Amino acid sequence: MRTSNFLLSTLKETPADAEVISHQLMLRAGMIRKVAAGIYNWLPVGLRVLRKVETIVREEMDRAGAQEVLMPTVQPAELWQESGRWEQYGGELLRMQDRHNRDFCLGPTHEEVITSLISNEIRSYKQLPANFYQIQTKFRDERRPRFGVMRAREFIMKDAYSFHLDSESLGQTYDLMFDTYSRIFTRLGLHFRAVEADTGSIGGNASHEFHVLADSGEDAIAVCDKYDYASNVELAEALAVGGPRPSATQSLTKVDTPDQTTIEQVSRFLKLDASNTVKTLLVHGAEGGLVALVLRGDHELNEIKAQKHPLVADPLVWATDDEIKHAVGCAPGSIGVVELSVPVIADRSAANLADFVCGANEDGVHYTGVNWGRDCAEPDVFDLRSVVAGDQCARADGNGEDDQLSITRGIEVGHIFQLGTKYSEAMNATCLDNNGKAVVMPMGCYGIGVSRIVASAIEQNHDSRGILWPDSMAPFQLVITPIGYHKSEAVKSTCDSLYTTMQEHGIEVLLDDRNERPGIMFADADLIGVPHRVVIGDKSLSNGTVEYKYRRNDAAEDVPQNGIVEFLLDRMLKN
RNA sequence: CGGGGUGUAGCGCAGUCUGGUAGCGCAUCUGGUUUGGGACCAGAGGGUCGGGGGUUCGAAUCCCUCCACCCCGACCA
Incomplete structure (x- = not known):
């Protein structure tokens, strides 16, 4: 072309x-x-x-x-x-x-x-x-x-x-x-x-x-x-973090947490890490009513996992503030698992906590020292959360350093x-x-x-000048950039000849025969990402060479004019 | 669908607040000088200012309305 x-x-x-x-x-x-x-x-x-x-x-x-x-x-x-x-x-x-x-x-x-x-x-x-x-x-x-x-x-x-x-x-x-x-x-x-x-x-x-x-x-x-x-x-799959549940050491205590509704606020207020808290999320149940999903404070709910639980409506529907108020008696920021009247499904990591913090189902009040089985029923344990970087791989034996997930x-x-x-x-x-x-x-x-x-x-193959096509996808495999095509008969005939020869070898080649300045031709060839480029001008022809450059390399190389066809075919077959 | 933003020449934008009949750069066309990494000089063409309605002597500019496009979110295989 x-x-x-x-x-x-x-x-x-x-x-x-x-x-x-x-x-x-x-x-x-x-x-x-x-x-x-x-x-x-x-x-x-x-x-x-x-x-x-x-x-x-x-x-x-x-x-x-x-x-x-x-x-x-x-x-x-x-x-x-x-x-x-x-x-x-x-x-x-x-x-x-x-x-x-x-x-x-x-x-x-x-x-x-x-x-x-x-x-x-x-x-x-x-x-x-x-x-x-x-x-x-x-x-x-x-x-x-x-x-x-x-x-x-x-x-x-x-x-x-x-x-x-x-x-x-x-x-x-x-x-x-x-x-x-x-x-x-x-x-x-x-x-x-x-x-x-x-x-x-x-x-x-x-x-x-x-x-x-x-x-x-x-x-x-x-x-x-x-x-x-x-x-x-x-x-x-998200495994439980932190090993088996420790035994309870604290007693259940009600603390005032005025206007502290988010995990971040509550944990800062109580000077605790978010991993010592749980969040209780209310969603619609599969058979009507509400269901509580409990996660460690620093973990995020995976809705796709949650809606696979038989008690959870699929697709997942969040409870509205009104529904929460009606069922629990407080606003969303203070829900907790103690004396909660709806079924409780806990993420594996949340189920492994002891002496944790949760809402008291009363606005502005939280419990500390909460323990499963003692202060509330043992929860239904389910994989509810999204994995995060650093989590252990579900396939791992748990002994290696490099069995952590990355995202x-x-x-x-x-x-x-x-x-x-x-x-x-x-x-x-x-x-x-x-x-x-x-x-x-x-x-x-x-x-x-x-x-x-x-x-x-x-997305994977580009640089500041344009596209770096893998050879298999490039719109053309080779671009011939003449310097002086419209002025030099030698340049023109060399370019035309190489163009024809490469085409006969089944190579998709673009001959830039516009009467443009070289900078424009280089910029266009780089932009559309043609992998192989040959520059032909009087200067190199007088030395019996032409210039070859691979789009992904910075440097060009001089190739003897009489060997350029074999050189190019070799290069293209290699890639 | 909710929130935010933008629509002015092929592309990128200014002009809108403060109404006076549209401009810049790139691109395009002509002539010339250039020619190894997006040239320079001179000239030219190209816009119902997203559409419709209104206010006004006069609307790109103010008001109403519709549309398109972009971003964030929600949603979704």
């Missing part, structure tokens, strides 16, 4: 509404342009990168024996009513009507369509297992789209759905997809991590998310390298699920087993955020 014939819409200044570096650089490099909130045009530079990602994903899915299909973006309501999600799915499902007032939606995901399709196409166990994928546009009407294509409303996703005779087969395909995803993200040159994930409302046995590690990531991940453990903080941030670019029969049952997707008996097919589903990968790769 010659720049004279290519839309290189680079910007010198950063558009004001771009917050994260990937969004800024994608706009500056002329990869994307906003059409509406969370909806983008992909310009030639951006699309070339997107296609690179798609190609790698496609190659690896094909390699894993998955079959590519293409399903529609617009889906009839009937399918969603059949699965029950027409009512369940919230505002993210963009609904619309056609000219006959029939209901449709823009597909945010394709379980319904694929299950309906396959239930008609697959009849026999002999056709199983089968895995179908597509790379297609999804629409989710996010409440708050942000960060460019990172969290867009319209985006490109690779979604795959597998069908099985039994859960063992599902497990095998799940493992295969796990490996396939690892290969994909490795080939893309990303620094990633597979993490255990919550199965959410879909349920099922197993789920892993694949995260590109980046400080700007929206997810927190708990990691322990010693045990090769990584889990979304939403899920990561890192990630961008979710892949998610694999064992769905089970949720959709196949709702939509009656069965096949006949070898006894001629109809079996509801267990399913797996496997997603990759293709457009999100592009942004997350930039």
Whole structure:
């Protein structure tokens, strides 16, 4: 490609509404342009990168024996009513009507369509297992789209759905997809991590998310390298801190704590560490009424864990101040476990405390020296809190120094699920087993955020001048920057010749044949992140050399003109 | 959905408080001088000041209303 014939819409200044570096650089490099909130045009530079990602994903899915299909973006309501999600799915499902007032939606995901399709196409166990994928546009009407294509409303996703005779087969395909995803993200040159994930409302046995590690990531991940453990903080098991519960040494004492409502205020007022206090949070119970969730003062409630407790309403609903007043007789800042009239669920660490502080269910009053079993009933013990850095890894034997969790941030670019029969049952997707008996097919589903990968790769690979694409994702592998293309016949013919030769070798090469100053050409090439650059000018040609520079290196090197093709091919194959 | 903010040329912004008919830098176009890290000189084009309504002799500016976009939060797979 010659720049004279290519839309290189680079910007010198950063558009004001771009917050994260990937969004800024994608706009500056002329990869994307906003059409509406969370909806983008992909310009030639951006699309070339997107296609690179798609190609790698496609190659690896094909390699894993998955079959590519293409399903529609617009889906009839009937399918969603059949699965029950027409009512369940919230505002993210963009609904619309056609000219006959029939209901449709823009597909945010394709379980319904694929299950309906396959239930008609697959009849026999002999056709199983089968895995179908597509790379297609999804629409989710996010409440708050942000960060460019990172969290867009319209985006490109690779979604795959597998069908099985039994859960063992599902497990095998799940493992295969796990490996396939690892290969994909490795080939893309990303620094990633597979993490255990919550199965959410879909349920099922197993789920892993694949995260590109980046400080700007929206997810927190708990990691322990010693045990090769990584889990979304939403899920990561929190062990009790501080060993078995000591025996009581203090007596129950009521103390006045006027206007002290937060843990911070109370612990400062009583000159105690927050870890000697508990906080009592009231939420709606699964069967109505309220339930108390008790955590150590310095710990945070994990709502996802809490709503898994059978006594807790799912989804979790906080008690209002009025409900608390009515049930306990005080404001939220003074709730405690002594003589509390609602069921008490305590986090493991809170349950291990002795002689602790809690509210007295009376405004402005707290208890000190509280002990479980003596001053109140033994609580129902449950893992309620989010892990924090320094917590012991749940896999650890407890003897090592390096078995502590650290917290890192990630961008979710892949998610694999064992769905089970949720959709196949709702939509009656069965096949006949070898006894001629109809079996509801267990399913797996496997997603990759293709457009999100592009942004997350930039989050991980950039410098002050622009993008540092991994070679596998670069819009061009090589840029030829002439010095004096329009003045020197030698420069022009050398550049043209190298350009043609490299193209014949299948290299995607950009020849900057604009009549611009070198600084502009260098700046653009660096901005869009072409990994390999050759500069050709009269000065070096007179020495029989051309200049080569790798985008990630500071220094350039002179290469003999007659060996440049082999040199470049060697460099590109190496990467 | 709650809170906050911003809408003026393709991009970045000033002008709004204190009403007088729109400006700067970059980008674009023309001519010239330049040419190894975002040049210089001269000239040119480009804006119903987010939309609608109102006040006024006169509105980018004041008032009402709608919309869009961004940020924080809540929510959500």
